[in-house]
Amino acid sequence: MTTDTIQSFARMLIIEAGSKIRASLDGDIWISSKSNVNDLVTNIDQDIEKFFIQRIKESYPTHRVMGEEGFGDSVESLEGVVWILDPIDGTMNFIHQKRNFAISLGIYMDGKPAFGFVFDVMLEELYEAEKGQGAYLNGKPIPPLEEAHLSEALVGMNASWSIPNKRIEHDGMIQLVRDVRGIRSYGSAALETVYVATGRLDAYMSMRLNPWDIAGGRIIAEEVGAVVTNLRGNELTMVDKDTFFIANKSIHRQIIEKYIRLK
Amino acid sequence: MTTDTIQSFARMLIIEAGSKIRASLDGDIWISSKSNVNDLVTNIDQDIEKFFIQRIKESYPTHRVMGEEGFGDSVESLEGVVWILDPIDGTMNFIHQKRNFAISLGIYMDGKPAFGFVFDVMLEELYEAEKGQGAYLNGKPIPPLEEAHLSEALVGMNASWSIPNKRIEHDGMIQLVRDVRGIRSYGSAALETVYVATGRLDAYMSMRLNPWDIAGGRIIAEEVGAVVTNLRGNELTMVDKDTFFIANKSIHRQIIEKYIRLK
Numbered sequence: 411m412t413t414d415t416i417q418s419f420a421r422m423l424i425i426e427a428g429s430k431i432r433a434s435l436d437g438d439i440w441i442s443s444k445s446n447v448n449d450l451v452t453n454i455d456q457d458i459e460k461f462f463i464q465r466i467k468e469s470y471p472t473h474r475v476m477g478e479e480g481f482g483d484s485v486e487s488l489e490g491v492v493w494i495l496d497p498i499d500g501t502m503n504f505i506h507q508k509r510n511f512a513i514s515l516g517i518y519m520d521g522k523p524a525f526g527f528v529f530d531v532m533l534e535e536l537y538e539a540e541k542g543q544g545a546y547l548n549g550k551p552i553p554p555l556e557e558a559h560l561s562e563a564l565v566g567m568n569a570s571w572s573i574p575n576k577r578i579e580h581d582g583m584i585q586l587v588r589d590v591r592g593i594r595s596y597g598s599a600a601l602e603t604v605y606v607a608t609g610r611l612d613a614y615m616s617m618r619l620n621p622w623d624i625a626g627g628r629i630i631a632e633e634v635g636a637v638v639t640n641l642r643g644n645e646l647t648m649v650d651k652d653t654f655f656i657a658n659k660s661i662h663r664q665i666i667e668k669y670i671r672l673k
Numbered sequence: 674m675t676t677d678t679i680q681s682f683a684r685m686l687i688i689e690a691g692s693k694i695r696a697s698l699d700g701d702i703w704i705s706s707k708s709n710v711n712d713l714v715t716n717i718d719q720d721i722e723k724f725f726i727q728r729i730k731e732s733y734p735t736h737r738v739m740g741e742e743g744f745g746d747s748v749e750s751l752e753g754v755v756w757i758l759d760p761i762d763g764t765m766n767f768i769h770q771k772r773n774f775a776i777s778l779g780i781y782m783d784g785k786p787a788f789g790f791v792f793d794v795m796l797e798e799l800y801e802a803e804k805g806q807g808a809y810l811n812g813k814p815i816p817p818l819e820e821a822h823l824s825e826a827l828v829g830m831n832a833s834w835s836i837p838n839k840r841i842e843h844d845g846m847i848q849l850v851r852d853v854r855g856i857r858s859y860g861s862a863a864l865e866t867v868y869v870a871t872g873r874l875d876a877y878m879s880m881r882l883n884p885w886d887i888a889g890g891r892i893i894a895e896e897v898g899a900v901v902t903n904l905r906g907n908e909l910t911m912v913d914k915d916t917f918f919i920a921n922k923s924i925h926r927q928i929i930e931k932y933i934r935l936k
Contacts, residue, residue, distance in 0.1 A: 447824075448854050502855055506827050507873040533796075561710075564769050569832045569856040573847040584836040591711050592765055593832040595858040610770040 516625025526629025603627030763861030779888025789892025866890030
C-alpha cells in the first residue's frame with residue numbers, strides 16, 4: 411500500500427460519489443433537521459457517507475472514518491490513518507440551489523495532514539493536494555498566493571457575525587466590513603476555503619465548524635501559502651469543533667489582531 | 674424588422690461578447706476606479722460596451738443604448754427602443770475571481786420591457802426572456818416559482834446593510850438576518866436577480882442600483898412570478914438610480930412591511 415494508491419483511490423471515490431449526487435437530483439430528496447431547524451440533512455448526505463465508509467473499509471480495514479453524518483468511527487485522536495469526510499458540505503445550498511456544495515475529504519496519517527480534496531460537484535471542479543507537493547485544480551497547479559492588502563480584500567463571512575451574536579464582538583466585525591473591499595457569503599466552508607486557495611477570496615471565517623468542514627480544504631490552501639488557525643490564532647486540533655479562520659498570509663495576523671474579539 | 678430578429682441578434686451579440694471576455698482573461702487587464710476606490714472598471718468593461726454599441730448602431734441606427742460605461746446615449750426617457758446594458762455586472766468579481774460576473778441586457782420598447790438577458794460568462798449559462806413568453810435557461814424553460822416561506826428563505830444581501838449605514842435602518846435588517854434561513858452575498862445584482870428567478874435565492878435587495886444592473890434580470894424574473902420593485906414597494910423607473918428589491922411573490926410584501934425602513 412503506497413500513499414499514491416490511497417490518493418488515487420480517494421480521488422476515484424470522490425468522482426464516483428459526485429456522479430451519484432448529481433444523479434440523485436432528479437429523484438426524491440428527504441430533508442430533516444439535526445441540532446436546529448436550519449441544520450439540515452438529507453438522505454443523500456447519509457447515503458454518500460455510507461458509500462464512502464463501505465468502500466474505504468473494504469480496501470483499508472484499519473483506517474478510521476470521521477464523517478459528518480455519524481456512520482463512521484468515533485474518532486477522538488488522529489492515530490493511524492483517519493479519513494475526515496463531509497459527504498455534502500453546504501447542505502442548505504444542495505437543497506435550495508442544487509449547486510454551490512462540495513464533497514470535502516482530508517486524510518490524516520498519525521496526526522499529520524496527508525491528502526486534501528474538495529470537489530465542487532456541480533461544476534466538476536476537483537481541488538486536491540498531497541502535503542508538500544503543491545495544490546491542483548482539475549490537474550492544473552494552483553499558483554502560490556500573491557500578497558494581499560486589507561483595503562482590497564474580499565472576505566467570506568456570514569452576516570450573522572456583524573450583528574449582535576453570542577460568539578464574537580460584532581463591533582470589530584462591523585469595522586472589518588467597512589475596511590475591506592467586499593464581503594461575500596457562499597454557504598459552504600469547504601468551497602470558501604478553496605476560494606481562498608485560488609485567491610477568489612482573501613480570507614474566510616466562521617464561528618463554529620467541525621473538522622470535516624475544513625479537513626480537506628485546509629491542506630489544499632496551506633500548499634499555496636494560506637494560513638489556517640482558529641480565530642484566536644491557534645492551531646486547529648482537527649478533532650474538536652472550533653472557530654475557523656483562513657487568510658492570505660499577508661493579512662492573517664492583521665485581521666485577528668485588529669478585528670477579532672471572541673466572547 | 675421583427676422582434677424575433679432583435680432577440681436573436683441580441684443573443685448572438687451576448688454570446689460573442691462572452692467569448693471575447695473569456696479570451697481577455699489571458700491578457701492584461703487594466704483596472705481603474707470611478708466614483709470611489711471600490712467602484713471599479715477595466716478596459717474589458719469598456720471594450721465590451723463599445724463592441725455592443727457599434728454592432729447595435731450598425732444594425733439598428735435608431736435604437737438608443739444606455740450603458741454603464743457611458744459610451745452610449747444619454748437616456749432620460751424610454752421612448753423608442755432602448756438597450757440597457759451592463760457589459761460586466763460584478764466587475765469586482767471579474768477582477769478578483771474571474772468568475773461570478775455577467776453580461777446584463779434589457780431591451781425596452783416605448784417604455785415597456787421586451788427582452789431580458791443575463792449571461793453568466795464563465796459558466797456559459799444564458800438566462801433569457803421575452804416579455805409574456807416565459808423565461809429560459811440555456812433554452813430550457815425556467816419553471817414558475819413555488820411558494821416560499823420567510824423562515825426557510827435564502828436572502829441575497831450585502832453585509833453592509835445590517836450594520837449602521839446611511840441608507841437603511843439596520844435594526845430591521847438585523848431582524849431579517851435572524852428570521853430567515855440564510856444570507857448569501859455573491860456580488861453581482863444581475864446574477865442574484867436570476868438566482869431569485871430560479872429559486873436559488875428567495876429574495877435579493879440592494880440600496881443603490883442603476884437600471885443596467887437589473888434591466889435584463891427583472892424581465893426574466895417577472896416571467897416566473899417574482900416581484901420587482903424598489904425598497905419602498907414602488908415601480909422602478911428604469912431610468913434613474915434607485916433602491917432595488919426582488920422577491921418570491923409570497924414574501925415580497927411581508928419583507929418590505931416588516932423589515933425595511935429606508936432613511
